[in-house]
Amino acid sequence: MTTRREFLIGASATALSSTAVPGLAVAAANTKKRFVLVVLRGGMDGLAAFPPLGDPNYSDLRDGLLQASDNTIALDQNFAMHKSLTPIQKYYRSGDMAIIHAIAVPQRTRSHFDAQNVLENGAAKAHMLQDGWLNRALGVIDKSAGRLGLAVGYDTPPVMRGSTPIASWAPARIPPSPEHLLNSLGRLYQADPIFNRALKEGRRAQAMTGSVLGDTKMKRGNMRNPGRFKTLAEAAGRLLAADQGARVAVIEMGGWDTHANQGAEAGRLARNLGLLGNGLNELAGRLKPVWRDTVICVVTEFGRTVRMNGSKGTDHGAGGAAILLGGAVAGGRVATHWPSLRQDALFGGRDLAATSDTRALFKTIMHQHFDIPNGILERKIFPDSKGAVPPPGKLVRT
Amino acid sequence: MTSVDAFIAANRFGLGPKRGYLGGIAADPQSWLLRQLGTEDGALPYFNDLPRSEEIIQEWMQARGSREMRKMFNKDRIRPLFFKEIRRRNRAAIETDTPFRERLVRFWSNHFTVSKTKGRIRGIAGAFEREAIRPYVAGNFAEMLVAVTKHPAMLVYLDNVSSIGPNSTVGLRRGRGLNENLAREILELHTLGVNGGYTQTDVIALAKMLTGWTVAPKRHSNAGGFWFNDRRHEPDSKTLLGRRYPEDGQQEAERALRNLAQHPSTAQFIATKLARHFVADNPPPAVVKQLQKKYLETNGNLGAMARELVALPAIWNKPLTKIKSPSGLVISAFRMLGPPDKPKHMIHALRLLGQLPFSAPSPAGWPDTAKDWISPESLLRRVELMDLLARRNTKRHDPVQLAEQALGPIARIETLTALKQAPSRRAALSLLLSSPEFQRR
Numbered sequence: 001m002t003t004r005r006e007f008l009i010g011a012s013a014t015a016l017s018s019t020a021v022p023g024l025a026v027a028a029a030n031t032k033k034r035f036v037l038v039v040l041r042g043g044m045d046g047l048a049a050f051p052p053l054g055d056p057n058y059s060d061l062r063d064g065l066l067q068a069s070d071n072t073i074a075l076d077q078n079f080a081m082h083k084s085l086t087p088i089q090k091y092y093r094s095g096d097m098a099i100i101h102a103i104a105v106p107q108r109t110r111s112h113f114d115a116q117n118v119l120e121n122g123a124a125k126a127h128m129l130q131d132g133w134l135n136r137a138l139g140v141i142d143k144s145a146g147r148l149g150l151a152v153g154y155d156t157p158p159v160m161r162g163s164t165p166i167a168s169w170a171p172a173r174i175p176p177s178p179e180h181l182l183n184s185l186g187r188l189y190q191a192d193p194i195f196n197r198a199l200k201e202g203r204r205a206q207a208m209t210g211s212v213l214g215d216t217k218m219k220r221g222n223m224r225n226p227g228r229f230k231t232l233a234e235a236a237g238r239l240l241a242a243d244q245g246a247r248v249a250v251i252e253m254g255g256w257d258t259h260a261n262q263g264a265e266a267g268r269l270a271r272n273l274g275l276l277g278n279g280l281n282e283l284a285g286r287l288k289p290v291w292r293d294t295v296i297c298v299v300t301e302f303g304r305t306v307r308m309n310g311s312k313g314t315d316h317g318a319g320g321a322a323i324l325l326g327g328a329v330a331g332g333r334v335a336t337h338w339p340s341l342r343q344d345a346l347f348g349g350r351d352l353a354a355t356s357d358t359r360a361l362f363k364t365i366m367h368q369h370f371d372i373p374n375g376i377l378e379r380k381i382f383p384d385s386k387g388a389v390p391p392p393g394k395l396v397r398t
Numbered sequence: 399m400t401s402v403d404a405f406i407a408a409n410r411f412g413l414g415p416k417r418g419y420l421g422g423i424a425a426d427p428q429s430w431l432l433r434q435l436g437t438e439d440g441a442l443p444y445f446n447d448l449p450r451s452e453e454i455i456q457e458w459m460q461a462r463g464s465r466e467m468r469k470m471f472n473k474d475r476i477r478p479l480f481f482k483e484i485r486r487r488n489r490a491a492i493e494t495d496t497p498f499r500e501r502l503v504r505f506w507s508n509h510f511t512v513s514k515t516k517g518r519i520r521g522i523a524g525a526f527e528r529e530a531i532r533p534y535v536a537g538n539f540a541e542m543l544v545a546v547t548k549h550p551a552m553l554v555y556l557d558n559v560s561s562i563g564p565n566s567t568v569g570l571r572r573g574r575g576l577n578e579n580l581a582r583e584i585l586e587l588h589t590l591g592v593n594g595g596y597t598q599t600d601v602i603a604l605a606k607m608l609t610g611w612t613v614a615p616k617r618h619s620n621a622g623g624f625w626f627n628d629r630r631h632e633p634d635s636k637t638l639l640g641r642r643y644p645e646d647g648q649q650e651a652e653r654a655l656r657n658l659a660q661h662p663s664t665a666q667f668i669a670t671k672l673a674r675h676f677v678a679d680n681p682p683p684a685v686v687k688q689l690q691k692k693y694l695e696t697n698g699n700l701g702a703m704a705r706e707l708v709a710l711p712a713i714w715n716k717p718l719t720k721i722k723s724p725s726g727l728v729i730s731a732f733r734m735l736g737p738p739d740k741p742k743h744m745i746h747a748l749r750l751l752g753q754l755p756f757s758a759p760s761p762a763g764w765p766d767t768a769k770d771w772i773s774p775e776s777l778l779r780r781v782e783l784m785d786l787l788a789r790r791n792t793k794r795h796d797p798v799q800l801a802e803q804a805l806g807p808i809a810r811i812e813t814l815t816a817l818k819q820a821p822s823r824r825a826a827l828s829l830l831l832s833s834p835e836f837q838r839r
Binding site: 155316 | 515556557560561562564569574575576577578579582586592598601721749750752757759760762768769770772773774775776777778779781782783785786812813816820821825828829832833834837
């Protein structure tokens, strides 16, 4: 087995020796498949987004946070969808969207930071690996790398960090630096690996994003604000749809930590779900030309407590929900090993139990969508994940 | 004659040299740092006339009548106040002669993050830092912890104002219960650290102890300040980390906070964070150990911790181990170049690099390592911003002279050569600001 260290050294050697000179011709990547990971930070309340109306315990336990059931969107006999997600309802109807319920990261932790860490590092526990699973996967999908992965937004999310070079994009607010300055800095940075690599990748990303987006004006402002999700989704869609663009993108969206005044049909959570629905619809629209090859996966670090807390909100919980969307998704259904909301089935007496593992969800997508062999997935990308339980049924059309 | 030590003192511990400053501290860089811990807070004059948090909250209570009134109040009062706080804080950072102390204020303010991502915090985040952080940076950690936890900004930010003991008078009457947000973050982010050895049962116990800790209402004598409302307090004894706390109202949580402050996990957590901030992204374990020991020996005396940091050989041996944080870069650029023509230029710069004060994305605050700051996108943004500052300051400076002054012996030959060969003054200044020597500390 290749140790992690060998793997990293090998990959970073490739990265450093690649010739990332300005004006580099932007060539098409060697896969047609598109994948977008949307990370909802703060812990989206899966029980509010996709209410399990068929569970006899639901309405009692959720007292205070219930939407009127005739005001939700029915998905099947047991599950419904919050009406703020109306913009993406059509994808469920056409069989291009699946809801995964009662899913969580492998480690039971109520810390945002640990749970996000496990979600993104792909290990069984927080802080076991320094790089992100999606970055490791990119290194396997295309060794020549550097034109596959795209971080949309100001920061590179941890899931995309690592030795495989990636591109990034955020709306510009001031004029780009002159070429001669970047050339001189390229020389000054040679002895500084961190700056050297970021500059090379940044310039290559600029060449790619510039060739796709050109001079189009996009909304600016604080990209960490949930209200900006649609802007990021639009950019991601355009950059992935283009032939010479990227293939894999990650977008973050915050605002899900609804400890107080979460609301039901209206309110904080409903507002955020509305922004999410609109953004996903925008992303899907932009990806239309490559829709058949597209999987969009929306995940969060944990679900929230089943019962309302003292402040009309919910605290950190366990099992949550995920969304799969795209022409390559075997959708039109809710995929769950539903654990029930009976008191004795609740995790710790208070949370929806988690019956499938986010690693298994990611593994399935990487295997079925990108043809990464399971052996490599379990060795290099999701170590110690052999027993991880996937959601039931077929998720990706192959 | 400047020295490597002077560079390290000014940058690793300070906010970067003001023009010519490096020479001034070269004689004895370590004493220069230590002096800043003993003296009174030099930045106080910048904040003298700003309102106290109680006053702001009282005004807010008066204005909350209708939706329209609230909107107007936010627009006409809170927004201008928020930016006034930031302008003062920026000016203090650019001008102060006790920059080590300012760094400590920023470090602790980040440790105990309150953020305008929760709208109601906007008007009082500055006051929070002035009232609950600034006075304690060379004092005792337990005192800061108690001051922070009692502060209205923290009680609101982490929802304790709406946490109610289920068996308290109010809880029984209204059927309401706990909100565990503050208790969890105290254990995870403020004291023990996530692996510090607590469980969900401890989170709930601390949340119960904290019930009743809230903000005094309009007609109360301490309106807008801390108030212990015993009608919301969960009765009976609680057990936290195996220690039993008999029913004692407000004192329970105070006692618990003081015990948490003495816990070895807290010592280790704080030692690690300080070492990461001042020594290296991955600090040597021996350094963390030494700081932890000092913490326990001095019962969490933060002045002693700061002095211990100054005494670490690991720091003085290695210049440039840390990359400047986005806000650290902006501050050091303005210190070197001189204050901006318009205060909003600095606000714009901080916003552009994603670190407008009091707006951290989560209660964990801003992350503190290069891998969080240097993405391909953010590096290009840094370079673009530095180029913009260079353009605005071309007439003020001779870039080569400035490099020699500010970087001293740290400036590499190739950097100085590149500056001399640059096609214009602006290009040279821009190169200096984006050079690794200036981008690191």
